[in-house]
Amino acid sequence: DGGITQSPKYLFRKEGQNVTLSCEQNLNHDAMYWYRQDPGQGLRLIYYSQIVNDFQKGDIAEGYSVSREKKESFPLTVTSAQKNPTAFYLCASRLQGGYGYTFGSGTRLTVV
């Protein structure tokens, strides 16, 4: 079945650590997105990529980094520079020419 797989489902980070969230899709979608969701704030765009080896900052990119070496994969690294990383992270993809997103099931990151 086609879809987006995010892993892990739950992740715990110690202060000062970098962690990487995985996002893989087998939908042959061109564009991929990372959003952060906090209670009462909806979804805020972190980074997005329209094609392989190219990506752009979203509205809240500080403290995050991404790569897009393969069409299927768009990992997100939460660096120690992100001061408030505890949140629900959602990865999404979109087919070229389309507007609706397909979302993964999310990763809940908690700082301990």
Added chain:
Amino acid sequence: QKEVEQDPGPLSVPEGAIVSLNCTYSNSAFQYFMWYRQYSRKGPELLMYTYSSGNKEDGRFTAQVDKSSKYISLFIRDSQPSDSATYLCAMSVAGGTSYGKLTFGQGTILTVHP
């Protein structure tokens, strides 16, 4: 001011009620309007999709877009407990550098009681 404002709710209704969910927006360039449903601890799923103004119906769900008022709505008829979820409105421009980027509302939590 946020580009997209959504009534925060939460909403609590009895089974069978008609539910109205609403969003306003400030960017007149938005042309594509969507509603997503998100169950607890899951990713959002696309529920309704509308281009420009007008109404669209799909079963118990009706999406309305009024571009002159910059206002969109989602109506749920004969609401069911399984409709209990967070509903997110989302919008996009038709082209340019922002093509494909969705701007989301804050989400409304809906609970339908049996």
